[in-house]
Amino acid sequence: MHAGRIPVAEFAGGFDLQATVESGQTYVWDRPDGEMFADGLAWGGDAWYHTVLPATEAATNEPEVLRCRLVGDALEWEASTPDAPDHLRRLLRLDDDLDAIVEATPDLPLLERAYERYGGMRLVEDPSFASLISFICSAQMRVARIHGMQMRLAREFGDVVTFDGDTYHAFPTPDQLADATEAELRDCSLGYRAPYVERTAEMVAAGEAHPDEARDLPYEEARDDLTQFVGVGDKVADCVLLFALDFLEAVPLDTWIQTAIEEHYPDCDRGNYADTSRAIREQFGGEYAGYAQTYVFLFLRTQRSG
DNA sequence: TATCCAAGGTAAGTT
């Protein structure tokens, strides 16, 4: 067991762990109390969160357990690897300068309210395959159920990892998921998404394509590239670019953002995805437009329940 | 208790 503390003072602009992992951008984290994405959950707690790093991203080539919580003025962590701080910095984008990002954001009332309410929320950099599958599953689905699906997939098809006396499940590798049948995936309550997940996993497992290949392309080409995967349209592609492949300018046009465009920025509605995307990206300041999108998404989605 | 409805959309078929 390796453990340590990282002072929050090291994170420019602060850090809100709960807002970051429960904002609906990542579905690879969980909390042991079963309250992940719980409806009406009070914000501001100091719960532990854990994830399993894929073997392909670990120096040991084994899945590694990472867990952390925010206590007082530090991020406290425990892990199966001494490399945890580096992994956490990458996965939770702890080196992003939030002050500079907010500073670079246009002065729009909606953005200011969202930043005010959830200041310290950071984007994540999820492992790309898990992000791809997560957002294929996200079609017409609530965030709590998307999370439930990913946990189920890990439990059914992923490696079992034990750490500090507890059992964890890694997200399935492309091979493991490609081996699952459509019927087995439907049994995991994926519904019509089951064949999408199966066929996309097969594409990656067979070496036909990999989401990481989009990382070095120009933004709009990268988005087009990701749509080659079955079940991936423009919106899901934007999510993977933003939440896994470091494209901070990507603005996924989901139902919440579409509503925000109608109510606050009607001039940005250009009638089709590509042009509307370009317009709202400009409206949100370009380079970090994806940060603005995620703050707005979380803010609007949680307004009703507080 | 039964029925209805919408949830971070996409693919396939039609005009």
Add this chain to the structure above:
DNA sequence: AACTTACCTTGGATA
């Protein structure tokens, strides 16, 4: 290229 429609499942709302 723009427009329709079908698609699984489930929790919460409505009757």
